[in-house]
Amino acid sequence: MTLADRLAALSSVAELGVGRLPEELLADLHALDQRAGARLRLTGEYTVVALAGATGSGKSSLFNAIAGAPLATVGIRRPTTSATQAVVFGPAGATELLDWLEIGTRQYSDASSAPGLSGLVLLDLPDHDSTELSHRAEVDRLVRLVDAFVWVLDPQKYADAALHDSYLRPLAAHRDVMVVVLNQSDRLPADDLAACVRDVDRLLAEDGLAGVSVLATSAVTPDGVVPLRDFLVSTVANHRARTARVNADLDSMASRLTPLVPPQRSGPALRDAERRLQTALAAAAGVPTVVSAVGRAYERRGLAAVGWPPLRLIPKLRPDPLRRLGIGHSAASDGNEVLRRTSLPSASAASRAAVDSAVRSLVETASTGLPAPWPRLVLEAAKSRTAAVPDALDRAVGGAELGTERSPRWWRLIEVIQWVLLAAAVAGGLWLGLLAVLAYLQIDLDPPALGPFAWPTVLLAGGLALGLALRVLIRPFVAWGAARRRRRATSELRRRVDAVGEEFVVKQVSTELSVYGQLSAAVQGLSR
Numbered sequence: 001m002t003l004a005d006r007l008a009a010l011s012s013v014a015e016l017g018v019g020r021l022p023e024e025l026l027a028d029l030h031a032l033d034q035r036a037g038a039r040l041r042l043t044g045e046y047t048v049v050a051l052a053g054a055t056g057s058g059k060s061s062l063f064n065a066i067a068g069a070p071l072a073t074v075g076i077r078r079p080t081t082s083a084t085q086a087v088v089f090g091p092a093g094a095t096e097l098l099d100w101l102e103i104g105t106r107q108y109s110d111a112s113s114a115p116g117l118s119g120l121v122l123l124d125l126p127d128h129d130s131t132e133l134s135h136r137a138e139v140d141r142l143v144r145l146v147d148a149f150v151w152v153l154d155p156q157k158y159a160d161a162a163l164h165d166s167y168l169r170p171l172a173a174h175r176d177v178m179v180v181v182l183n184q185s186d187r188l189p190a191d192d193l194a195a196c197v198r199d200v201d202r203l204l205a206e207d208g209l210a211g212v213s214v215l216a217t218s219a220v221t222p223d224g225v226v227p228l229r230d231f232l233v234s235t236v237a238n239h240r241a242r243t244a245r246v247n248a249d250l251d252s253m254a255s256r257l258t259p260l261v262p263p264q265r266s267g268p269a270l271r272d273a274e275r276r277l278q279t280a281l282a283a284a285a286g287v288p289t290v291v292s293a294v295g296r297a298y299e300r301r302g303l304a305a306v307g308w309p310p311l312r313l314i315p316k317l318r319p320d321p322l323r324r325l326g327i328g329h330s331a332a333s334d335g336n337e338v339l340r341r342t343s344l345p346s347a348s349a350a351s352r353a354a355v356d357s358a359v360r361s362l363v364e365t366a367s368t369g370l371p372a373p374w375p376r377l378v379l380e381a382a383k384s385r386t387a388a389v390p391d392a393l394d395r396a397v398g399g400a401e402l403g404t405e406r407s408p409r410w411w412r413l414i415e416v417i418q419w420v421l422l423a424a425a426v427a428g429g430l431w432l433g434l435l436a437v438l439a440y441l442q443i444d445l446d447p448p449a450l451g452p453f454a455w456p457t458v459l460l461a462g463g464l465a466l467g468l469a470l471r472v473l474i475r476p477f478v479a480w481g482a483a484r485r486r487r488r489a490t491s492e493l494r495r496r497v498d499a500v501g502e503e504f505v506v507k508q509v510s511t512e513l514s515v516y517g518q519l520s521a522a523v524q525g526l527s528r
Contacts, residue, residue: 001528003243006250007036009525013257016519020377021260032253035144036246038100046094047241048101049232050123050142052167053152054160055130058183061219062152063087063124066229068114071107072124084125084138090118097121101145116233129162143167147241148177150228155188158200164207172208173252177245179213179231180204186218247528254527260371264520268513273362274506278494280358281501284347285393287493290327294402294489295482302478305407306414308467309422327398344397347390359383359505366509374516381512385504392504396496402489408481414474418467425463431456 013021014029021029053059060072067087085105088094092108103123114120125142126135143149151168171178182200185193193216200214215231218224235241282288347355363382367375431447435456438445447454453461 001525003040003247006247006526006528007033007040009522010036010250010253012522013519013526016515016522020373020515020519021257025256025260028256029253031144032249036249039145039147039242040246042097042100043094044239044242046088046090046097046119046121047236047239048097048121048123048145048147049150049235049241050125050146050148051150051152052125052128052139052143053183054154054157054163055127057127057152057154057157058219059150059152060124062150062181062183062217062225062228063122065219065225066114066117066122066232067107067109069107069109084123084142086124087122089114089120089122094121101142117229117236119239120232120236122232128167129160143171147245148179148235149174150179150181150231152181152183153200155182155184155193155196158182158196159203164203168204168209169207171252173255174245174248175209175212177241177248178209179215179228180209181215181217181228183217183219185216186221186224250526251528254523257523257526261516261520261523262371263524264517268366268368270362270365270506270509273358273365274501277355277358277362277501277505278498280351280354281389281393282494282497284351284355284390285397285493285497285500286344286347287397287490287497289344290397290400290402290493291486291490293324293327295486298482298485299478301407302411302481303471303475305411306418306474306478307471309418311471327400327402344394355386355389359386362505362509366513370516378509378512381508382505384508389500389504392500393497396500397493400489400492400496402485402492414470418470421463421467421470423463424459425461425467428456428459428461428463432460 010029010033014026014033017026017029051059051063063072063085064070071087072085083105084101084103085107086098086101086103087107087109088098089109098106098121101123109117123142123146125139126132128136128139130136149171151163153163157163180200182193182196188196197214197216201210204210204212204214213231215227217228359382360379363375363379367378370378435445435447447456449455450458
């Protein structure tokens with residue numbers, strides 16, 4: 001993983017984390033993104049190393065010893081470094097870098113007088129334990145910006161809790177760009193000095209800084225600053241402090257982010273939860289009511305179409321179940337599905353509660369294993385559009401193509417047969433009436449016969465009997481057709497209701513899970 005890849009991952013985390021990560025962490029992310037980019041754009045020919053320490057630790061004395069000149073005022077009882085000062089070794093080409101660091105006090109040292117230090121910008125920071133809040137603020141600011149640290153410790157105060165809790169422990173990820181100096185070693189016998197060094201090693205290990213070099217120095221003895229000078233020479237020579245510092249910052253940020261956005265586990269099995277949601281939405285949309293109305297409407301129209309003509313008005317006297325629900329015609333016939341509304345009653349409290357329970361069940365399944373605040377974020381995403389669901393369900397049901405306007409072709413055939421039978425019965429009745437009139441007029445006329453029955457009687461009785469019998473025989477077929485229409489209506493309505501659930505709930509959950517996946521991948525990309 002290159003540094004450029006890690007910085008790209010950092011930018012992705014900062015972008016995707018908006019509204020999902022704590023505001024303080026987001027602010028740190030954006031600050032690191034800007035700080036890292038700015039430092040990498042600035043010159044890489046100079047390495048910025050800061051001398052930091054407590055009052056009386058002797059860091060200003062070390063600063064002067066490295067610089068080879070009394071640039072910093074040295075004090076013993078009180079802090080004398082009120083503002084950061086810098087000494088630049090080499091050509092005066094670090095102006096832009098020092099401007100970015102906001103350091104006004106600048107000195108330049110001839111590289112020839114300091115072999116191996118050309119390209120070093122050495123800073124003398126104010127005391128981190130100063131009673132002046134502005135001094136501590138300056139230390140905190142520059143600790144976030146410099147390439148490497150030299151922590152100067154006093155043999156009498158190296159175990160200071162403020163130093164370890166506020167600075168060393170939080171910088172555990174920066175061990176590669178850090179060295180600890182036990183200064184004023186000339187004040188201790190050799191055995192005591194060795195014991196102090198071992199104790200400092202122990203404290204550093206407790207801070208998570210095991211392996212960080214501990215150098216014993218003295219600004220008043222010959223060769224007392226050689227260990228520190230050697231560290232500075234090697235730091236300047238490899239030109240890695242700048243990128244190592246940025247990588248350390250990214251490591252530290254990754255360690256903060258990983259508990260909040262752990263690696264994404266395999267995708268949750270949402271199918272059962274989605275089916276429960278679909279069933280609840282179908283009930284809330286009134287699908288069972290509409291399906292029942294489709295069956296009753298089909299039977300009503302079927303019996304009116306194929307029944308015995310004189311009795312056809314009976315089904316028509318009952319109101320059309322679909323038109324009572326505002327679903328009286330095909331949505332495709334008016335081409336304005338978006339504006340369709342039904343007259344279905346509003347979902348009951350029980351139906352709304354069932355939908356809410358199904359949504360929560362879906363969210364619980366989807367967010368299983370995710371740390372806070374992701375379950376809440378997924379729930380908020382799932383409910384972000386639920387206010388629009390009732391209208392969407394109503395439009396989905398009202399705009400469904402239920403096929404209620406299409407009549408089966410066999411209805412026309414049966415209708416023709418019924419009218420033929422009725423015509424035969426009417427003809428037979430008229431024929432019998434004519435024979436009765438002729439008989440009254442004493443005109444004897446024998447009608448043709450079919451066996452023992454006269455044709456007029458056969459036509460009248462046969463037409464009536466067969467018409468009524470056909471209606472009875474055809475009713476099961478109408479009921480079978482109604483059952484088919486109910487199944488087709490159920491399929492169409494569930495498809496449309498499922499689409500509403502997908503668009504307004506499931507899609508929102510999937511989108512939030514996708515964002516989590518992208519954020520988790522970015523956090524993993526941020527780690528080394």
